[in-house]
Amino acid sequence: MTLAALEEHLGHRQSAFMLALAEPPRPGRRAYAGVTHGAPEHVLEEYFERWADRDALASEAGRASYASTGQATIAELYARLEPQRRRFVDDFLRRGRQTNQLSQHLPAAWTEGYVTVMGPDEYDKRDADIMRNLAPRLTELLRSYLPRGLDRTLSTRESQVVELVALGFSNREIAGVLHVEEDTIKKHLSHALAKTGVKHRSALAVAWATGRRMDVHSRPPTEGVVRRND
Numbered sequence: 001m002t003l004a005a006l007e008e009h010l011g012h013r014q015s016a017f018m019l020a021l022a023e024p025p026r027p028g029r030r031a032y033a034g035v036t037h038g039a040p041e042h043v044l045e046e047y048f049e050r051w052a053d054r055d056a057l058a059s060e061a062g063r064a065s066y067a068s069t070g071q072a073t074i075a076e077l078y079a080r081l082e083p084q085r086r087r088f089v090d091d092f093l094r095r096g097r098q099t100n101q102l103s104q105h106l107p108a109a110w111t112e113g114y115v116t117v118m119g120p121d122e123y124d125k126r127d128a129d130i131m132r133n134l135a136p137r138l139t140e141l142l143r144s145y146l147p148r149g150l151d152r153t154l155s156t157r158e159s160q161v162v163e164l165v166a167l168g169f170s171n172r173e174i175a176g177v178l179h180v181e182e183d184t185i186k187k188h189l190s191h192a193l194a195k196t197g198v199k200h201r202s203a204l205a206v207a208w209a210t211g212r213r214m215d216v217h218s219r220p221p222t223e224g225v226v227r228r229n230d
Helices: 002-010 041-054 058-069 074-080 085-092 127-147 156-166 171-178 182-196 201-210
Strands: 013-021 031-037 071-073 100-106 109-121
Touching: 002 013, 002 031, 002 109, 002 127, 013 156, 031 041, 041 085, 041 171, 058 071, 058 074, 071 074, 071 109, 071 127, 074 085, 074 100, 127 201, 156 171, 156 182, 156 201, 171 182
Parallel strands: none
Antiparallel strands: 013 031, 013 109, 071 100, 100 109
16 A cells, blocks of 8 residues: 555556565665565566566665665666676566656665555656655654564674574575575574574564564563564
């Protein structure tokens, strides 16, 4: 409903909301989940199967733009894209008449949100201003649905892994998102358990989701874990 309202307000026909893992101090590189409005379902499936690692908005130029202004557009980035990311625009976006995109970064926590409106027409300052003004409220709303995290000394990669565990991802799925071996994910989880003093994976997920570390001898509760929708 939020995407539909945004499209109606801006006068554009397609939009998307994507979730990506944060990589402080810069925005993240790769989306791991998302939803679209105004486009066929197979478009999002193809995006994650083939194009997610070549998304123009997730390029170094795109990440720099998000870090500087909170926004990124295909029009501003295209000339600075490497060949594989230009193919994302020319082969994938052009087929769906989505070559013009205006995307707003929502820096919620270890998971970040990106709201993007898209279509064949260019975006003007009014569109950018509306998206920027909506960003604080949308970020606050996103945070209310995401794991709270823990104030612990975890590395960036350990925090990313635990974030996905709290969201209900299996080790195999996390390995696929991060492009590493499943054994590597197990090592990151072991380090996170040791650093937080939590004994079990389920307890770590609950602690990360709620922002509260459980007593290591208590039975892990099942409530409070934020899980993704399959």
